[in-house]
Amino acid sequence: MSLAGTRGLIRISLNPECELQTAMVLDRVREPEFYKEVTGETFPGEYGERVSARRRGVMFENNLHKDNAALLRQALGPMFGLDPNNMRVRNLIEEVPENDLAGRIKRLDLTRSIFRDLAEGRPVPDLLIQPQLQIITGSGANDFDHIAPDFMIFDPSARVFVIGEEKSFIVRNGVGEPADLDRTRRQAAVQVIALRAEMASLGIAERVLNRAVFVFASPHGLHPARPVEEKNLDAEVFEVTRALCVLAESRERLANRRNHRTIPLPVIANELSTSFRDACMGMCVMVSYCKALAGDTARVLGNSAADLLGPDTDLTRVSELLAGASPTNTREAMLAEYLLDAARALSFVDASEGSIA
């Protein structure tokens, strides 16, 4: 699996300051291979979706889509004032099952014809399964990615489709794992941006709000967890939009760094800045590489420490200040006083020395 498309945008949105990560997205690297090319070693950790998770995801989606998407219609229809028994459903993956580029282009054409019907006031399906969208990531002819929301539901009051995502992880009373929910929301945000761009070409972009519907699994099987909710995605759309800007700026910078030649990314990886943060862990294969580059700075103690001390603050120097070394500037003096006070609260300060015992 390459680091591109929605995955890449989500990753950049979580850490927009990491030049290396953005370059990996631009080059659509295969992460374990990239790790080996940069470090010379095989990636030791776990990578990619487990078979068991993928199986469950497929089963969940199949269950939602069977019988003309009966479960989806029951869950979503009432939310938008639609009679579940009379909802018109089009399943584009059934109509065009090919999963190669040609298949995606065909589904994109079908989706766009439905959008034209919408713009011109003609009837459209109430529920569209596996539509295809495109997200533009730059000004070049090839600077785009195909995006496939799990479904889109028509909102008659707003006369627009609403993005929908199906996720098989368990949620109870709207509460699930924060990290899972965050990534899902960012994924939907990418789709909202893509949908808005499509609507803009038809002059009806203003109908697309920053919202999406999420269908998660109940603890009891493959049924949707209730309640199915529509969520506002203002924050996520903002962050993904910023990620797109970062991508565009980085594309140009990377081309300049390569002198507009095809120098492999692993060769120039060590010239690119990194931004090791909590979000990197469990997400990026380069985490151990970047953590080593961070050395003995505040970054390695987590985001809170990086924010308080300054991300590149040398921890060795901080230890010296705590041990009584004389500050060399105002900032060090303030830091020493603040941290020594904290150390006193931990009873770590020698009262006579005024420094760490």
Add this chain to the structure above:
Amino acid sequence: MNTLAIDIVARILARQRRRAIPIRATSALSPDPEPVFGIAPIQVVAEHRVQAIAYGLLSSQPRIVISENPLSREVSCLEPFARDLNSYLMTALREGRMPRIWLPHAQALKSIELLGHRYRYNKQASELIRRMGWQCWELAQESTFESQQVVAVATQIFAKHFVTGQSPVEDMHLGAFLAWLCPTIGVDLVQESERRALQPAAAMLERADDDRIESLRKVVKTEGVSPRSQAAKREIETILTRAARNEWSLLVEAQNAYWNSGLSTDRNYEPLIAESNYRIRISLEKDFRSPSRPHSLSRRLASYEHAVEIAEDMDIRADERIRERERRVGRVFNSTVVSIAQPKRNCKPCKITLRTTQDVLRVRPGTEVSTIDGSVTGKVLSIEEDVDAQLIEIDVKTGVRASTLPTIGNSVEWTTTSVFSPWVRNKVFTYLAESTSPLIFGDALPASCPNGAEEMDLLEIAENLRRQS
């Protein structure tokens, strides 16, 4: 002084000293009552369905139950676990002692909570499994109370008592945390922590084992009772047993590391044990439905608040490091007794005046205060400025006898924490339940009802008041 700065300094020091350091002087968990029960489940990733559980008394070898097909509705494989858990809990209740259940991490706790959610009222499950569901649910609910003493989740306990020299995110891995808590001489600490972090410690199989079991289950499903299918089943059992034993070993290592860490248990745990014991006893004697109505939910929220009050109060009185932090935010203050007004010896009324030079004070008239040992309690009547200090007058409620009352010139430390008796709150909830006011139990807002007074310009009123003053 905020706790973030304390956490960061502690991490810097831990990194420098190459080992985890305690951020408390005493254990919030009372010593393990013997015997102690452990539960270390293995889930199917994404399904959150148990496929193996290692369980039993932590002092013994674990028993292990395996589910060949965790996605099926067949759960009789869990019955040995259900039986032993029930036996442990009921024996503890019968003998009047508090049960103690150890779990390795939050995912294990979630796992048993889901067992509770799925099977507590599941009519298709046996009575024994439903009982297991009930008990698992109640144990998971008990774990949500601050400083409860029944359910010990190792990662949560470690995070409460220690910091390492790595980030809080990395601390969530039990194996990585243990590398810092029990560093091995001659082994690079950071490398060891990173090595241990590569092994899953979240109630799941290693990737290769997980993928292998997926392919073996396909064989079992498609080949019925063939020799190949039987071989696949045996291999599934071997893999799951090994994984469950590994989780169990991690749990035992965590329990031992905690009790060997040097934290003092020389403090009063009785109020915490009494609260926890009372709650778990009530919940395991009768299966009450989870609160869902306004008055019962309010009562539950009040219980959480009460648990926090008790925990904070006990910690301040027992733990010097916590007390030092509270001193810095003014909830605890040092003072000297400068005067005592007590017309009749050993009797109320009794007013004492304290002098304190502490910069930060969270005290105002009406604040309830007590000495750290709890022998003297009172209410603040007034606070006045003195030269480089403040004078606090207290109306003493308890401890007026000469044998307990501090004398003039004594240096005494006071805390502002207090535990509000639940008796008054319970009366409120009882009234709520009986009144069934639509404001509380209904969904619709009441119709607006103007009081007939003439409209007033609030700005004009404010201006008039300002002129008057």
